[in-house]
Amino acid sequence: xxxxxxxxxxxxxxxxxxxxxxxxxxxxxxxxxxxxxxxxxxxxxxxxxxxxxxxxxxxxxxxxxxxxxxxxxxxxxxxxxxxxxxxxxxxxxxxxxxxxxxxxxxxxxxxxxxxxxxxxxxxxxxxxxxxxxxxxxxxxxxxxxxxxxxxxxxxxxxxxxxxxxxxxxxxxxxxxxxxxxxxxxxxxxxxxxxxxxxxxxxxxxxxxxxxxxxxxxxxxxxxxxxxxxxxxxxxxxxxxxxxxxxxxxxxxxxxxxxxxxxxxxxxxxxxxxxxx
Amino acid sequence: xxxxxxxxxxxxxxxxxxxxxxxxxxxxxxxxxxxxxxxxxxxxxxxxxxxxxxxxxxxxxxxxxxxxxxxxxxxxxxxxxxxxxxxxxxxxxxxxxxxxxxxxxxxxxxxxxxxxxxxxxxxxxxxxxxxxxxxxxxxxxxxxxxxxxxxxxxxxxxxxxxxxxxxxxxxxxxxxxxxxxxxxxxxxxxxxxxxxxxxxxxxxxxxxxxxxxxxxxxxxxxxxxxxxxxxxxxxxxxxxxxxxxxxxxxxxxxxxxxxxxxxxxxxxxxxxxxxxxxxxxxxxxxxxxxxxxxxxxxxxxxxxxxxxxxxxxxxxxxxxxxxxxxxxxxxxxxxxxxxxxxxxxxxxxxxxxxxx
Numbered sequence: 001x002x003x004x005x006x007x008x009x010x011x012x013x014x015x016x017x018x019x020x021x022x023x024x025x026x027x028x029x030x031x032x033x034x035x036x037x038x039x040x041x042x043x044x045x046x047x048x049x050x051x052x053x054x055x056x057x058x059x060x061x062x063x064x065x066x067x068x069x070x071x072x073x074x075x076x077x078x079x080x081x082x083x084x085x086x087x088x089x090x091x092x093x094x095x096x097x098x099x100x101x102x103x104x105x106x107x108x109x110x111x112x113x114x115x116x117x118x119x120x121x122x123x124x125x126x127x128x129x130x131x132x133x134x135x136x137x138x139x140x141x142x143x144x145x146x147x148x149x150x151x152x153x154x155x156x157x158x159x160x161x162x163x164x165x166x167x168x169x170x171x172x173x174x175x176x177x178x179x180x181x182x183x184x185x186x187x188x189x190x191x192x193x194x195x196x197x198x199x200x201x202x203x204x205x206x207x208x209x210x211x212x213x214x215x216x217x218x219x220x221x222x223x224x225x226x227x228x229x230x231x232x233x234x235x236x237x238x239x240x241x242x243x244x245x246x247x248x249x250x251x252x253x254x255x256x257x258x259x260x261x262x263x264x265x266x267x268x269x270x271x272x273x274x275x276x
Numbered sequence: 277x278x279x280x281x282x283x284x285x286x287x288x289x290x291x292x293x294x295x296x297x298x299x300x301x302x303x304x305x306x307x308x309x310x311x312x313x314x315x316x317x318x319x320x321x322x323x324x325x326x327x328x329x330x331x332x333x334x335x336x337x338x339x340x341x342x343x344x345x346x347x348x349x350x351x352x353x354x355x356x357x358x359x360x361x362x363x364x365x366x367x368x369x370x371x372x373x374x375x376x377x378x379x380x381x382x383x384x385x386x387x388x389x390x391x392x393x394x395x396x397x398x399x400x401x402x403x404x405x406x407x408x409x410x411x412x413x414x415x416x417x418x419x420x421x422x423x424x425x426x427x428x429x430x431x432x433x434x435x436x437x438x439x440x441x442x443x444x445x446x447x448x449x450x451x452x453x454x455x456x457x458x459x460x461x462x463x464x465x466x467x468x469x470x471x472x473x474x475x476x477x478x479x480x481x482x483x484x485x486x487x488x489x490x491x492x493x494x495x496x497x498x499x500x501x502x503x504x505x506x507x508x509x510x511x512x513x514x515x516x517x518x519x520x521x522x523x524x525x526x527x528x529x530x531x532x533x534x535x536x537x538x539x540x541x542x543x544x545x546x547x548x549x550x551x552x553x554x555x556x557x558x559x560x561x562x563x564x565x566x567x568x569x570x571x572x573x574x575x576x577x578x579x580x581x582x583x584x585x586x587x588x589x590x591x592x593x594x595x596x597x598x599x600x601x602x603x604x605x606x607x608x609x610x611x612x613x614x615x616x617x618x619x620x621x622x623x624x625x626x627x628x629x630x631x632x
Binding site for chain 2: 165167168170171172173174175176177178181186189190
């Protein structure tokens with residue numbers, strides 16, 4: 001055997017336990033989702049089944065009101081991500097470019113907010129939303145998700161912004177650009193990779209969030225996907241496991257799409273050649 | 277084009293003062309080089325002219341306008357940065373045309389100007405490429421081109437050649453000088469390389485620790501440096517310094533070194549008698565004395581550079597460098613005798629460093 005092949009086989013063998021742990025839930029999810037209903041609880045459990053029931057997905061879509069929950073999740077994740085980015089970019093820019101009193105304290109504060117679990121804050125947030133009259137309103141989730149994500153997005157953007165040479169903006173000012181023009185025409189295009197990564201994280205956080213969505217949203221019309229799928233399991237006499245699993249399989253699809261669409265921006269090649 | 281006047285300019289970062297009341301007048305069409313060791317404040321001064329640093333005291337005048345509070349974009353200057361600062365997401369054409377685009381000039385005009393600059397700098401084949409696809413020298417040229425299209429009043433250069441390899445640096449040096457001779461744009465050029473300063477400047481400003489040490493034409497500074505710092509900074513290999521006590525008797529003057537050697541020096545005033553002074557002699561002004569004359573020296577190291585040989589010798593207890601264009605076959609340890617033309621050596625006050 002060639003040494004190179006041998007080496008990669010050994011590496012894969014070492015990696016395989018991790019791969020199994022990660023892929024196992026997906027495998028269970030998938031084989032349950034496409035199984036006929038009466039083969040769900042065979043004993044002893046087995047991977048195989050008699051036929052592919054793609055129809056489970058269509059049935060699930062209608063029965064669980066999946067479309068509406070999908071839309072709600074998209075609404076909340078996209079808007080909260082956009083809001084977090086719009087507010088974080090100026091904050092991160094100021095942190096990376098300007099000196100101002102309290103900068104260190106502000107940074108520590110950002111980090112500290114990350115140490116608190118959302119569950120600790122749920123009650124307070126709920127009361128806040130009651131006071132604002134926003135309970136049972138998807139926008140309450142948009143606000144809270146954006147707020148929770150911002151500490152991370154500011155931190156992340158700031159560290160990338162600091163790697164963009166200041167000279168580029170200075171060159172633009174000398175070329176006749178205002179601060180705003182240099183920001184829009186020179187700085188932000190170079191910050192796209194950072195914004196993409198941050199957006200992915202923020203989107204996934206919003207997409208997967210459960211506790212706040214369960215607390216703030218009361219009517220099933222406004223459920224986001226995690227809550228909707230949960231409602232198919234919790235407090236029921238009969239759980240349609242093949243529908244639950246079909247729902248979870250579908251729920252992972254948008255994240256995969258967002259990730260593969262934005263991952264090309266992850267390549268940091270953009271800033272090469274700017275300065276020596 | 278315009279002149280630049282720097283009057284009593286100061287700069288402090290908090291309590292730390294980095295520029296102490298600098299005065300420089302750059303005439304219209306002149307090429308002035310600010311030179312000095314790292315941290316002497318030359319780049320800070322340039323950035324203050326550009327408007328990228330605030331001015332803590334004094335004033336800067338471009339043309340006849342005080343620009344202390346004018347933002348960079350309204351100063352009508354062009355600047356070439358040390359690391360080029362090309363916009364990586366734009367083509368070379370867009371990089372060069374960016375300033376004109378911001379000024380909302382018509383497209384044909386932008387095209388004509390960029391083409392003209394590209395023509396001067398031999399950049400036409402690269403206009404569609406991105407900066408990442410160019411070599412260091414080409415990027416440097418694009419940075420120059422970006423400045424050229426502007427017809428700015430003043431060109432500022434912040435160590436533009438320091439990222440290039442030695443050979444390319446010499447080529448670009450000549451190119452920049454030729455360009456200036458052709459366009460006659462008022463230019464302020466910052467470098468720490470004294471050869472760049474000597475070869476390119478109409479006038480050199482030597483800076484040290486936030487102060488101007490001397491201003492003058494390159495050869496003027498080289499031939500009569502105002503103080504020890506300027507004398508030691510300009511010239512490579514640098515000037516030799518030998519400390520000793522001054523003694524004048526009649527028309528003859530000597531420097532008495534610690535080891536008892538008496539060196540011939542120019543006859544300064546008798547007021548300097550018995551005071552400690554520093555003799556400065558450039559390596560190329562040392563010559564091989566005839567047998568039985570001159571000052572005894574022992575060869576230490578011989579470094580042939582091709583055009584010359586640089587010989588380091590032990591002379592009057594100091595290590596001294598001599599440059600010869602003849603190929604003397606010296607060996608380490610060899611005893612030789614050196615002399616100098618008394619008109620070509622310099623005397624400095626050891627206490628203040630000033631020229632006597």
